[in-house]
Amino acid sequence: MGDDYLESGRVRQKLRTREDLIAAARRLIQGGDTPTVEEAAEASGISRTTAYRYFRTQAELLAAAFPETAVRSLLPSPPPEDAVDRVHAVTSAIIDVIERTEMQQRAMLRLSLGDTPHELPLRKGRAIGWLEEALEPSRETMGAESLRQLAIAIRSVCGIEARVWLSDVAGLDSHDIRALQLWAAIALVERAAVEPPPGRSSF
Incomplete structure (x- = not known):
């Protein structure tokens, strides 16, 4: 309109x-x-x-139908200084959003998987920006490209797609889904501190 x-x-x-x-x-x-x-x-x-x-x-x-479209940051105030704590807070908030709007998220996912391509505002990497902000303390040591790849990796384990699989295929309840997604997100951050994620050319 x-x-x-x-x-x-x-x-x-x-x-x-x-x-x-x-x-x-x-x-x-x-x-x-x-x-x-x-x-x-x-x-x-x-x-x-x-x-x-x-x-x-x-x-x-x-x-x-998503009030979260205008949210620019998921960090608490004041934000933690440590990257792990920041990622835990943001990932937890992302999971909260998905739990609260799961049916809307599923509807958007169904639409995006349809035969006709759609421009969907919520599927343009908003969560990537939230996660990049969470990882900001690691930018200097990790570099911009690796930081973005790490944000993408974390998004892959805490988004609606992962939740649908964990719920509908693996049969986990909401509590177990949250616990596993948070564990995976932190595991990725800790692994990236030892070995940065591969760049796009490595895929």
Whole structure:
């Protein structure tokens, strides 16, 4: 939806309409669906034409269902100085986000695995930035490339993809998933202190 449309005319009513669409999408997601704009419109009692003024695509609608899209940092205040402590805090926070929004995360994952490519804001490396910030104390000794590769490696063990496998295939409960993901994240940090992760050309 363009800013001009939202900011013109009856702003409060338009904001309520937008929130009604988002709320309807979240309810559908919690039921296991990956709602389209049309389905959210029907569930909220809003016309399709109106709904498309707010969300041009299904991807935009699903992204809006995530309040975490605007979060810039997951470090506590004040942040720990040690990289291991910082990674533990950020990884734990990432797991919290995924646990709290698991159905939305699964919906986004299903959409990203579909036949049609989608531009999904939550699948553009936001967690990588959070983890790079956590690893900042190691930047000077590790170097920028190795630090980013380590952030990617940590993301691979604590994201929704890993959670789906650990839950649906390995059969672990939430407590065990959290414990294993945190252990793996810290193990990667400790291993990187001995041997930096391989660069892209090594893959």
